[in-house]
Amino acid sequence: MIAVFMETRDGKIKKSSLEALSEAKRRAGEMGVETAAILVGGAVADLVPSAFALGAAKVYLIENKSLVDYSSQAYGLALAEFVGEVKPAALFFAATAMGRDLAPRVAARLGAGLASDCVKIAVKAGALEFTRPIYAGKAFLSLTLRSTPKLATLRPNVFPLGEAVPGAGEVVKMDVTVPDGTVKGRVAEVLKEESAEVDVTEADVVVSGGRGLKGPENFVLLHDLAAVFPRAAVGASRSAVDSGWIGHQHQVGQTGKTVSPNLYVAVGISGAIQHLAGMSSSKVIVAVNKDAEAPIFKVADYGIVGDLFEVVPRLRDELKKALAD
Amino acid sequence: MNILVCVKRVPDTESRIRIQHETKSIAEDGLNFVISPYDEYAVEEALKLREAKGGTVRVVSVGKDAAVAVLRKCLAMGADEAFLVKDDSPETYDGLRTARIIARAVERKFAGTDLLLFGKQSVGTDNSQVPAMVAELLGLPQATVVTKLEVEGTSATALREIEGGMEKVVLSLPAVVTAQKGLNEPRYETLKGIMAAKKKDIPVVKLEELGLGPDELASQVEVTSLDVPAQRQAGKILKGDPIETARELVRLLRAEAKVI
Numbered sequence: 001m002i003a004v005f006m007e008t009r010d011g012k013i014k015k016s017s018l019e020a021l022s023e024a025k026r027r028a029g030e031m032g033v034e035t036a037a038i039l040v041g042g043a044v045a046d047l048v049p050s051a052f053a054l055g056a057a058k059v060y061l062i063e064n065k066s067l068v069d070y071s072s073q074a075y076g077l078a079l080a081e082f083v084g085e086v087k088p089a090a091l092f093f094a095a096t097a098m099g100r101d102l103a104p105r106v107a108a109r110l111g112a113g114l115a116s117d118c119v120k121i122a123v124k125a126g127a128l129e130f131t132r133p134i135y136a137g138k139a140f141l142s143l144t145l146r147s148t149p150k151l152a153t154l155r156p157n158v159f160p161l162g163e164a165v166p167g168a169g170e171v172v173k174m175d176v177t178v179p180d181g182t183v184k185g186r187v188a189e190v191l192k193e194e195s196a197e198v199d200v201t202e203a204d205v206v207v208s209g210g211r212g213l214k215g216p217e218n219f220v221l222l223h224d225l226a227a228v229f230p231r232a233a234v235g236a237s238r239s240a241v242d243s244g245w246i247g248h249q250h251q252v253g254q255t256g257k258t259v260s261p262n263l264y265v266a267v268g269i270s271g272a273i274q275h276l277a278g279m280s281s282s283k284v285i286v287a288v289n290k291d292a293e294a295p296i297f298k299v300a301d302y303g304i305v306g307d308l309f310e311v312v313p314r315l316r317d318e319l320k321k322a323l324a325d
Numbered sequence: 326m327n328i329l330v331c332v333k334r335v336p337d338t339e340s341r342i343r344i345q346h347e348t349k350s351i352a353e354d355g356l357n358f359v360i361s362p363y364d365e366y367a368v369e370e371a372l373k374l375r376e377a378k379g380g381t382v383r384v385v386s387v388g389k390d391a392a393v394a395v396l397r398k399c400l401a402m403g404a405d406e407a408f409l410v411k412d413d414s415p416e417t418y419d420g421l422r423t424a425r426i427i428a429r430a431v432e433r434k435f436a437g438t439d440l441l442l443f444g445k446q447s448v449g450t451d452n453s454q455v456p457a458m459v460a461e462l463l464g465l466p467q468a469t470v471v472t473k474l475e476v477e478g479t480s481a482t483a484l485r486e487i488e489g490g491m492e493k494v495v496l497s498l499p500a501v502v503t504a505q506k507g508l509n510e511p512r513y514e515t516l517k518g519i520m521a522a523k524k525k526d527i528p529v530v531k532l533e534e535l536g537l538g539p540d541e542l543a544s545q546v547e548v549t550s551l552d553v554p555a556q557r558q559a560g561k562i563l564k565g566d567p568i569e570t571a572r573e574l575v576r577l578l579r580a581e582a583k584v585i
Contacts, residue, residue, distance in 0.1 A: 009488075071466075072457065072460075072466075072467055073466060076461060096487075096488060097470060097485070097486060097487035097488055097492075098487070100453050100469070100470075101457060101467070101469045101470075101485075102457075103454075104420060104424075104453070104454040104455075104456075104457035104458045104461070105457050105458070105460065105461040105467075107420075107421060107454070107458065108421060108424060108457070108458035108459075108461035108462050109461055111421070112421075112545065113419060113421065113545025113546055114420060114421070114452075114454055114545075115546075116420075116451070116452045116453055116454055117451065117453075124549075129549055132451075133451065134418075134449060134450055134451050135336070135340075135342045135351075135448075135449050135451070136338075136448070136451060137554065138340075138341070138342040138553065138554075139342045139344060139351070139551060139552065139553050139554075140551070140552050140553075140554060141418060141548060141550075141551050142548070142549045142550040142551070142552075143418065143546050143547060143548050143549055144546075144547045144549055145545050145546060145547075146543075146544075146545050146546075146547060147545045183466070184465070184466035184496065184497045184500070185466025185467060185468065185494055185495065185496040185497070185500065186494070186495055187492050187493065187494055188482070188493045188494065188495045189492070189493040190487070190490060190491075190492055190493075191484075191490050191491040191492070191493065192489060192490040193489050193490045193491075197489070198488075198489065199488040199489050201488065202488055241506075247507070248472075248505075248506045248507040249486060249507075251506070253338075254338040254448060255338060255362050255363070255448065255506055256506070262584050263578070263582075263584045263585070272339070273338075273339055273340075273341065274338040274339060277338075280554065280557060281554075283584065284578070284582045284584045285557070285560075286574065286578070292562070292564075297559060297562060298557075298559050299557040299559070300559065300560055301557075301560035301561070301582060302560050302561050302562075302563070302574055302577055302578070302582070303560065303561070303562045303563065304562075304563045304564075304570045304571070304574060305562060305563070305564045306564065306565075306567055306570060307567070310567040311567045311570065311571060314567045314568050314570075314571035314572075315571040315574065315575070317571070318568075318571045318572050318574075318575040319575055319585065321575075322575045322579060322585060323585060
């Protein structure tokens with residue numbers, strides 16, 4: 001069995017967990033084993049149909065009042081108990097803030113190997129082979145894990161979401177006791193960012209700005225351009241972040257985030273190697289820069305050599321027209 | 326307050342990575358090695374906490390002799406003591422192995438630590454595994470990817486980054502915290518600090534002293550291949566009138582790239 005931890009936020013399963021479940025289903029099919037989803041929380045039974053819709057044969061429900069709010073210690077304990085009882089061959093997570101926080105705890109508790117932030121999973125001679133970027137994508141490492149189970153976190157936005165078709169399967173309720181004193185850290189509050197913008201790692205389109213923008217006030221051009229798309233986010237180069245023009249959570253590159261959107265638009269970014277590492281797995285790259293020699297043009301699928309202050313507003317208008325069609 | 330910061334020596338972010346295919350490893354010659362950038366935020370945070378609350382800042386690295394240079398930098402920044410846990414094995418990419426070494430070192434050599442600070446990931450291996458694994462092995466709570474940390478008595482409040490917002494995590498100490506960019510602005514070493522750091526002894530802890538069994542030191546990871554990605558090909562470059570080029574780009578994105 002390949003089991004997948006379903007991350008829930010705001011009463012919904014995260015899209016990246018559904019992507020992980022879709023990938024589990026495909027690989028489990030090749031291995032001739034079944035796929036299971038694990039839902040953990042206070043009351044999460046409502047979410048069972050979405051897991052069946054993506055082909056889970058079983059959904060394990062671990063409901064408990066001490067699991068209402070996420071804590072790495074309590075969730076880690078719950079998943080380790082699940083593994084102890086059900087003995088899956090592999091356990092997948094989405095490589096989100098929660099998945100990256102939780103999976104290593106589960107791995108350590110089980111003494112199991114973990115492949116972080118995978119971008120490709122294959123079945124070779126019956127065994128799972130995981131491929132993951134290292135040095136923020138300057139190199140790719142493929143590996144197998146000696147332990148059972150094999151744990152992996154899967155990068156969001158990389159694995160295709162399966163087609164949801166209403167389905168049914170077996171719901172297995174599991175009791176987990178979280179002994180008093182286990183949890184020494186708790187989430188007291190979740191603070192949402194003011195803007196309803198998606199995170200750069202989860203966006204379908206990322207519009208990033210660099211030094212060429214000349215100042216923080218000009219990021220509005222990028223926000224306007226991003227607003228044309230349904231799931232877009234604004235990113236930035238390290239120099240724009242280090243100049244204090246935009247928060248570091250927008251930084252794309254080796255000391256920022258690694259992104260792989262369908263469309264990456266680099267505006268006024270020269271293309272330092274540490275930036276290219278963070279975005280070169282984007283499906284299509286567009287660069288706008290006045291310097292025709294900028295290294296960014298060496299990786300861009302399409303480039304406009306020109307003044308970004310003239311090009312970007314025009315590009316927004318043309319995109320708006322095209323998307324309205 | 327006793328703080329232990331775990332640091333790693335890595336190639337700097339401007340490095341071009343080359344592969345040694347026969348050993349499935351990174352070619353290290355010609356690379357410039359530095360302290361992993363996120364670890365620098367962890368060291369700075371430790372120093373700030375010591376300045377505010379008193380106590381000690383100790384720094385430890387698991388690795389080869391070369392890691393001493395990184396430890397010396399931490400001493401020059403102001404850490405009280407630095408230790409090398411000597412591990413000559415090549416990179417395993419297995420976070421659990423490193424976590425077991427650190428957890429055991431904490432138990433045997435750094436008992437009484439109130440706060441364990443790490444960078445959120447090493448720049449290079451990019452695993453983000455070791456800190457949370459150490460926390461689990463030691464039964465400690467954790468806050469990872471933290472941009473703000475406050476310590477009051479025996480508890481800490483951390484803001485950690487999540488998609489589209491922040492989580493406020495309250496921890497009882499001892500605890501594990503990992504530093505994200507934005508937590509602080511690391512200080513530069515002073516000349517005085519550099520001179521003083523040169524004179525300090527950096528004790529070496531031998532792996533054998535930690536009493537880990539061969540099973541615990543065996544890697545769970547078997548590397549099947551290591552490659553650099555295929556170079557992206559330069560694409561179409563448009564020049565000229567902004568309206569014309571914008572229009573042509575949108576046409577290409579729709580008709581050719583099919584992304585809109």
